[in-house]
Amino acid sequence: MDLRLSEEERLVKETAAHFVARELISREGAYLKQRELFLPPGDPPRRELDPEIRSLLTERAKQVGLWALELPEFVGGSGMGALARVLIHREFGRTILPFEPACIPGLMANDENVTALVEGRLSLAFAFDQVHKSGTLKEVETRFRPESGGFAISATSIDLLNPSADLFLLPAREQGTNRIGLFLLDRETPGVSVGEVVDLTADSQVGRLTLKECKVKENRLLGYQYEAGEIIACEQLRLAARALGIGMRCLADSIEHARSRVTFGRPLSQRQAIQWMLADLSINLRTCTWLTLEAAWRADQGMLYFAVAALAKKRAARMAFEAADTAIQIHGGYGVCKEFPFEGFYREARLMRLLYGCEQEMDRISGEMFITEGAG
Amino acid sequence: MDLRLSEEERLVKETAAHFVARELISREGAYLKQRELFLPPGDPPRRELDPEIRSLLTERAKQVGLWALELPEFVGGSGMGALARVLIHREFGRTILPFEPACIPGLMANDENVTALVEGRLSLAFAFDQVHKSGTLKEVETRFRPESGGFAISATSIDLLNPSADLFLLPAREQGTNRIGLFLLDRETPGVSVGEVVDLTADSQVGRLTLKECKVKENRLLGYQYEAGEIIACEQLRLAARALGIGMRCLADSIEHARSRVTFGRPLSQRQAIQWMLADLSINLRTCTWLTLEAAWRADQGMLYFAVAALAKKRAARMAFEAADTAIQIHGGYGVCKEFPFEGFYREARLMRLLYGCEQEMDRISGEMFITEGAG
Amino acid sequence: MDFHLSEQEENLRQTVQEFVHDELVPLEREFENAPDIFEGTRWKTRARLSSDPDVKHYIEIMEALEKKADAKGLWYLDVPKEYGGMQVSNVAMIAVTEELEKSSIPFEFGNHVSNILYNCKGEQIERFLWPCVRGEKTSAFGLSEPASGADPSMLQTVAAPDGDDFIINGTKMFPTFADVADFVQLFARLPGTKGREGVTCFLIETGTPGYRVVRSIATMAGTEPCELVFEDCRVHRSQVLGEVGKGWDLNQAWLGARRFQVGIRAHGAAQRMLRSVAELLRADPVEAQRFASQVGRFAGELAALRTLTYFGSWKADQKMDVRSEAANVKLFATELLHHVIDFALEVAGPSAMRKTHAMARAFRHARSNRIIEGPSEIQRHIIQRALFREGITFLELP
């Protein structure tokens, strides 16, 4: 057992940490600053990163190899393993600035659109709505059937995060066999429609994707059950890693605030109620950190890792939510203010808990396995 | 709304409080004292109250009207309503001394054995084992069928608390109709056997009651569904009231100990971790107190009260367990010592949580109702 | 012991129940996508700022409801008789709010007056109190500061006596509605005083020279609290509410009275969330089975909150000390609501995170409840202090 980072792993981590501190956290102040003195009534509008800043950051991220992490280098990616990606996403999770490396699954390396995706001319959305309940493929209801020269795909209504994307990756079930296929779909394909785009409570949007007998070529079938499962596990690891970053940021800022904020004659840091909150959070952070790293390491080793990745996501997302909740509570009235990052983390983490597996359903699945097999 | 106790209610409460302080709590020291200097290996044996002291206490309880609370006065009972009984059992719950007023349901007032029961020559057990899962009658599997001049009752194996009792009150289900009947059964009736009597983790015993075609006379059918339900609700209220007593005792002793115990230069009472535990417990005690009183008051008013009684029991038993757990934690090493009352409360409360309804199953039943009816 | 409402209280409750059934429930569908600004009784002051025609439409509906409520005698319920109100008991006000909360329409009976304004004396009555009673003016509550909340010793705004005047300097954070209020109830301390001592409450009109509402602040709850600055703001001593140096007691009184209402509102909001969950589950028997025990558990906790709230209000009606009861209710209610909403989102899934979804709204609004008007930590502190002062006497039934 050697839990030290390798030289390469350390380099990756430090590059990401440096980028996040220098390029992202330094811009938080401007991003969070309230623009008008007096607000219109009602809920504040969704925040967005200035498109120019986004392009600038994208360029710089590419320069230091923090882009298209999953893709091999020959198509412009960084060719990182799962562990390296976790180390990177963990750093990006530490900022409220909505910017992170584009996620382009490795199995798209040979797709005709891969260069456009890497260069940012096209964007990709995972249309995995039906997977969010359990984090598995069992609720997938999108249907496909083979046709001459390709497939026809139909779905009534899929909640689509990132609804402005140009390409959609989605799992579907073959009529008759019920076999899962993983498809890449163009927004422009006849039969595809995206409607009802609205804001989410997190600073992102959702739309409704409908597929009416959409015809795709054979080469748009990118994989089967296992490949779709890998997308889920990768997304779970990405979310878990982001959650770790959120937890670290919230814990660090809370410690800092507790040291300096004085009430009733003593700093908050001397109150057990505050100490205990932070102690419990730190335990949680430790366990989530090691579960996530272990899952990623297993992935890189070619070992079974889906179940651990699911567990890591479940626990880490919950931890991040509690971390943000704690940070809000410790910061008092400022905690819910939009000029501070915590309420944003709180909303984001709440959504993360509902993506790629809700807690109770994930627990139920692993519980059923435990009951059947009598082992952990 | 007038939440003051009436004169009569106050008198009842004070009589019970006085009896418990003077006759029971005063004897705790002797009861809890370890008899030998060095213990044999293994788990300490079950504690029992000295039979002579038990008779003495029984006499004195009768003298002040704290006996056979449910029965009318003409058969030697105290004729108390539900609220008065809650006030009494709450006081008896405050002591670890295993002594409380005999529970003889009002519907036995006309039974031939009632005098013997009141006088303590006979004892009664509720053989309600199958009810403990959900706190309802739906799991009752004991069967009865009418026969000439009476009924025949059969059951394979019923866990029987108080296995030394002479009479058993038990619900059974009629073959064919599935209707519930509530029966009184003699230990001496042919076909009745009580075996495998062993100690429980609480300071009481359990045995296995088996009924093989036990024939009882017609007058031993004391009621139907509603009467059996009333026994359950009464027991739930009794347990809830005892649990309140346990909670009060644990909270009071913990406050006292926290005031006087000094660690790291300050009394425990000045540590927020301790303060918070006790604050949370006190909230719990308040809510349980009012739920229990309200349920009892409803019973006395002739209003529907089964659901509230069930809720009161569920929450109060859990509260008592947490109260004992907190008291143990605050008392540190002494908390688990048998010379202190807290570990005894802890074991008793753990059992109480499993009697007349387990938490999750009770929640499920009320949840199903809420889902169906859309109201609380 | 008698848990029944009095006849008078019960009649009032029934009137409200009918009002909710006849007037509010039919509007629920229409309000599903209403703008997020109709909470509480001060919505009008803010809604007026909007140029959105949609908002105008809802203002009309709300104003029509006000007239109907007034016609049924449901206005001025908690206003003292001497000011023409009905002066109903705390228990009755809980029953009223409980009924109102059964509907999702964010409608309240008015006019609620900041309870400490009943300490107005002399010309203050005509200048501040009556306009509030009549609904012509609204007030903001200026207590907390950039570095102080529940701790009086950190309060730094100073009111320096100068002849018959006081000169006020300092900054206040988070008074809600201050940008649209007509005056502020401002807490400041006399120079050189410490702790509670010297804290004094002033009534200061918007527009008074030296008093500026600097900005409103965006929050997750969409409540836009404000930042107020006082720079050599001169006010006459006739603007002191109550007595000079006795302001902290007023603050405590203000908080105490509100906490039972906070409790019953949280109860109502949680109950509605749970009903929405039940509605989802009725459509899916498998899911219903999976979530039933949690629904049941929360239903039980809500029953507990309800009885706790009534009991505390009853004690308040008996003029007993209810500081600990109020803290119990505030803490239990806001934490429970938080958990119920969390559960509702778990059942409903990511689609309920749409910004205008009732659950997402409740999610955003509920978070600040565990902080404002005394965070959970302060409530626990109040509770433990009473415990160590008085032991378990609170369980000695009255």
Place this chain on the structure above:
Amino acid sequence: MDFHLSEQEENLRQTVQEFVHDELVPLEREFENAPDIFEGTRWKTRARLSSDPDVKHYIEIMEALEKKADAKGLWYLDVPKEYGGMQVSNVAMIAVTEELEKSSIPFEFGNHVSNILYNCKGEQIERFLWPCVRGEKTSAFGLSEPASGADPSMLQTVAAPDGDDFIINGTKMFPTFADVADFVQLFARLPGTKGREGVTCFLIETGTPGYRVVRSIATMAGTEPCELVFEDCRVHRSQVLGEVGKGWDLNQAWLGARRFQVGIRAHGAAQRMLRSVAELLRADPVEAQRFASQVGRFAGELAALRTLTYFGSWKADQKMDVRSEAANVKLFATELLHHVIDFALEVAGPSAMRKTHAMARAFRHARSNRIIEGPSEIQRHIIQRALFREGITFLELP
């Protein structure tokens, strides 16, 4: 980063796995009703006191297991090489205990020696350490007192220097097995010292004049800790373990090393409880559906505990500061076990409260784990202290 055990560690783990499979699992049925006295490695000293023929029977089984384990090279695992042991890593010891805990047989490999005894010097080695290594003697740990536990400043037992001797006076509460131990590791302070300063550890044989084990004390856990009294107990300075005045560090070292083992044991016990639950549920598909999500949640928490324990042990092997990690493990493990047992009883119902039922036993035994060797509050204190001292550096991966 590499999570694999080393080849040597993996071989050891496999040997233990085989031992458990071949030797322990077949005995499980027989041990179901075994007397409650075979926990840990010191069971023999206590079991010998029993006149119960049943106990004799189990002693024979346990002794036979010891011989088999010794024959397979599974004895003296954590004893340093200089004392003839295998000196395996902390990680390896965790892996060993993890395998052992898969069986419900309360068997441990010996001989565990109180780790601080390796500080023995000169003739102490022959007098105290070697007999412990060989399993001929056992020791008790005399730290806590009627009024002191984790706080050194409350420690009142005094060791007054008198020429080459110390004269010890004081009372110790709760040392387990003191009534059957051959000597006690006693912590006392030099006169006039405060806090950690002056705390000194002595090795004192049972039977030394002035040292009495007064009584053993019944507890819920059935562990019978003892009360020790020292009245003018004279000991020679050669009986000081380590240095005079440096005793508190020994105490801390003793606790630190144990906590990872506490963690993996709690993991094992909880895992067995959960497997018993699974067995009950396999027989009842409806119940299985109802409890599945809780089973799954606990299984996940156990995985988290496992990884936390391995990580902390690995850090200990690297000679890094593991005080906070040890506190993390102790707290998380003992609280989790408590919750798992509570859940198991809910599933199994009142029949599992029979005194000899494995769940009831676990219920009684687990409670004291949250108190002894540093209660949960002390663990949280250690954790927060490190947080405010070092911030989140603990998340900087090594």
